[in-house]
Amino acid sequence: MKKRGLFSSKKAAGDIESYFVIIKWIIAFSAIIAMGVYVRSVVADTFYDKLYFSGEAAFDANTVYSAPGEVYYEYKREGLDEYNLKFDENRADIEEIDDESSSVSTYHPYATNLDMSLEKEGIENSNKIVFQKALDTVEIKKDVKNKLKFIGCPDIDTQNPGWKQMSFLIDFSLDEREDISEALGSIGRSLYYRFDNRETTIKDIDSTEDRERKSSTDVKGLIHDSDVVISLQAEDYLTGNNIKIYFSKEGDDQLIEGRKKFACFIFNELLSDDHLDKIFLGGNIVPVNPEYAKEEYEEILDNDKMGIVIEVGNLDSERIERLKEGIEKVHKGIYSGVEKYYE
Amino acid sequence: MNRSLRDKRGDFIGLNVIYHILVIFYVIAVASFVFLIVHVDKDIDTFDVEIATILSRILYSDNELWFYDEEIDRLYPGILDFENFESGSMEESLNRVMHYGEENKRAAAEIILKEGEMQYDPIHYNKEKYREWIPRYKAGWSKGVGGYQAKNQVFKVLIKKGEELIPGTLEITVIIPNR
Numbered sequence: 001m002k003k004r005g006l007f008s009s010k011k012a013a014g015d016i017e018s019y020f021v022i023i024k025w026i027i028a029f030s031a032i033i034a035m036g037v038y039v040r041s042v043v044a045d046t047f048y049d050k051l052y053f054s055g056e057a058a059f060d061a062n063t064v065y066s067a068p069g070e071v072y073y074e075y076k077r078e079g080l081d082e083y084n085l086k087f088d089e090n091r092a093d094i095e096e097i098d099d100e101s102s103s104v105s106t107y108h109p110y111a112t113n114l115d116m117s118l119e120k121e122g123i124e125n126s127n128k129i130v131f132q133k134a135l136d137t138v139e140i141k142k143d144v145k146n147k148l149k150f151i152g153c154p155d156i157d158t159q160n161p162g163w164k165q166m167s168f169l170i171d172f173s174l175d176e177r178e179d180i181s182e183a184l185g186s187i188g189r190s191l192y193y194r195f196d197n198r199e200t201t202i203k204d205i206d207s208t209e210d211r212e213r214k215s216s217t218d219v220k221g222l223i224h225d226s227d228v229v230i231s232l233q234a235e236d237y238l239t240g241n242n243i244k245i246y247f248s249k250e251g252d253d254q255l256i257e258g259r260k261k262f263a264c265f266i267f268n269e270l271l272s273d274d275h276l277d278k279i280f281l282g283g284n285i286v287p288v289n290p291e292y293a294k295e296e297y298e299e300i301l302d303n304d305k306m307g308i309v310i311e312v313g314n315l316d317s318e319r320i321e322r323l324k325e326g327i328e329k330v331h332k333g334i335y336s337g338v339e340k341y342y343e
Numbered sequence: 344m345n346r347s348l349r350d351k352r353g354d355f356i357g358l359n360v361i362y363h364i365l366v367i368f369y370v371i372a373v374a375s376f377v378f379l380i381v382h383v384d385k386d387i388d389t390f391d392v393e394i395a396t397i398l399s400r401i402l403y404s405d406n407e408l409w410f411y412d413e414e415i416d417r418l419y420p421g422i423l424d425f426e427n428f429e430s431g432s433m434e435e436s437l438n439r440v441m442h443y444g445e446e447n448k449r450a451a452a453e454i455i456l457k458e459g460e461m462q463y464d465p466i467h468y469n470k471e472k473y474r475e476w477i478p479r480y481k482a483g484w485s486k487g488v489g490g491y492q493a494k495n496q497v498f499k500v501l502i503k504k505g506e507e508l509i510p511g512t513l514e515i516t517v518i519i520p521n522r
Binding site for chain 2: 021024025028031032035038039042048051052055059062063065066067068069089090108109111112113114115249287
């Protein structure tokens, strides 16, 4: 009996096999294409990048907050510039720059400290985030111009005699580290500025040869006459920091805040100079009880005037050499800090 | 057509060769895909780092738990200021210096101070949530979203009572919800 049907002949059986092979090919190609599309989507997916960047940023912020002292940290990662990173509402929030409408933002939480002010900005087109903590401020920015020298000064009104009606003394009572002392200026040198509305008097007293200069009537008289006394000291014991500014914490709150503001102005001016920036890597301002301060500081700190002691130290020979070259900038920094405070 | 390219049945030999080559490619592609799926780790577990940062905040920052000498502007992590610890303001201070927003759903902790055999009343960071989360964690809610992870660590400290320094331990339990 003759077989009937569509694929009953030998030729038809061969056709069936061909159809099956073609179907297998189609399935195989479809599967390969589907897998390729998946792999490509994994490669193109930015979710993990975003998770990684926001996570690291949040952990860094937490770590900076946890430090017991000052911190300056630069977080650098290739590819970070393809994203916008914001630090809002206790979240390090990240999204793609190119396609903000469709991109899903990813975030990690971090905790702030309500006792400290937080200065932050959106990180855009940058592979770097700078985290900085000093005194009572934390900064999270693309870049911080003045690293570790941005101390937030008290925002208070001070009753000052006015810049053009005051006098101040920079006293270089430097004796512990002669190399630093020499770099900062002559040992035993005192610079006295008196401003009258019409003229400025500058006295430059050099008592280098007088090792007992504490009894020098000239210097004592100047300390007595000056509205402001700034004493520069070279110290051996400083570690980590290069500058410490002491002010008295005795007196009424207004006076203490005024001293703090004054010390802060001087500090910021000293460390904002580009040359000094490479010498002074860190520092702080410290309230002290004059009774417990060093004996030689007592006279400067223990009065109703504005008196601060600036200690400089922890410098290697290279930085001492730089300091020597830039000593005029130290003088200018102090002068400009005083000027800003009394303006 | 050249007869040597055909088999005994007269079918074209090249077709089978191409077919088998394609099968090999297909098998390689599938194997690579399976390898990729198996080895791409989609879970990023940041629990350990999160715990470490919270412990760092408690252990090293100026949060009134540790003695701070303002004369020289120095914090002494590890030397516990007992006066502050007992003052009752510690919890408020911890919440202030580790501030996750108005409602903290990120972390909570319990801090237990022991001096020899004596144990003081525990203090808490984010007390309300700690009391809400810890029973759930102990009941086994630890997997996936809605679960919690916790870690307990003991640190040796010196307790500053006046001028006296007494050895003690600080047991900190930190709990964080899964996200």
